[in-house]
Amino acid sequence: MKKAYRHIFFDLDRTLWDFDKNSGESLAEIFDHFNLKSLGVENCDVFRTKYIEINDQKWDAYRRGRLRKKELRIQRFTEVLAHFGCHDLALGSRIDRFYVSVSPHKTALFPGTLETLDYLSSKYKMHIITNGFEEVQHIKLSKSGLTQFFDVVMTSERAMARKPDPAVFKLALAEAKASAANSVMVGDDLGTDISGARGIWMDQVYFNPHKARHNDDVTYEIERIADLKTIL
Ligand SMILES: [Mg+2]
Numbered sequence: 001m002k003k004a005y006r007h008i009f010f011d012l013d014r015t016l017w018d019f020d021k022n023s024g025e026s027l028a029e030i031f032d033h034f035n036l037k038s039l040g041v042e043n044c045d046v047f048r049t050k051y052i053e054i055n056d057q058k059w060d061a062y063r064r065g066r067l068r069k070k071e072l073r074i075q076r077f078t079e080v081l082a083h084f085g086c087h088d089l090a091l092g093s094r095i096d097r098f099y100v101s102v103s104p105h106k107t108a109l110f111p112g113t114l115e116t117l118d119y120l121s122s123k124y125k126m127h128i129i130t131n132g133f134e135e136v137q138h139i140k141l142s143k144s145g146l147t148q149f150f151d152v153v154m155t156s157e158r159a160m161a162r163k164p165d166p167a168v169f170k171l172a173l174a175e176a177k178a179s180a181a182n183s184v185m186v187g188d189d190l191g192t193d194i195s196g197a198r199g200i201w202m203d204q205v206y207f208n209p210h211k212a213r214h215n216d217d218v219t220y221e222i223e224r225i226a227d228l229k230t231i232l
Pocket residue numbers: 011012013014015187188189
């Protein structure tokens with residue numbers, strides 16, 4: 001029997017907003033705009049691959065509290081350039097500012113996102129819980145036409161806690177005047193969205209578009225965002 005949910009909490013990056021596609025487009029623009037080929041980067045693919053590797057390492061260090069946001073921002077592109085033999089801290093910082101100013105303005109969403117949210121909006125109150133930075137997440141929502149659907153937008157920066165920390169979920173629930181019992185969390189990350197929701201006894205929908213294998217016990221699992229219409 002379906003549970004009577006009243007609130008749906010969504011993750012943003014890689015759940016609704018197609019982070020990898022949008023980031024890829026931004027990196028391609030950087031490659032051209034800063035003429036990285038002339039600086040020793042053979043092509044955009046190797047640039048993108050190295051950036052993803054280094055950026056993942058930096059985010060991991062940030063999540064563990066070993067790196068501050070400012071350091072992450074200065075280091076990631078500077079180290080990518082250094083890998084290709086270009087040692088230029090100022091350029092690394094300029095590229096980072098370019099990336100942060102361009103990327104959130106990208107508008108690629110997963111297929112069916114707007115239609116599905118439109119359908120769900122007549123039945124549920126909807127909210128966002130995201131681990132992204134306050135300054136960029138609101139631009140993404142607004143530029144991609146998502147703002148209208150959401151009541152509470154809780155960023156980890158505002159909550160001063162990151163998923164799966166229960167604190168960010170509890171603050172979002174309180175602002176939404178919701179409870180874990182009448183809410184469900186939709187997200188693509190087992191370690192943050194799903195385990196965080198489970199930790200406060202909130203049901204979960206695991207968005208798993210690449211059919212990643214796992215042993216987690218999730219309430220629901222979907223491959224397409226449009227599948228939400230059949231389970232909620
Ligand atoms: Mg995500």
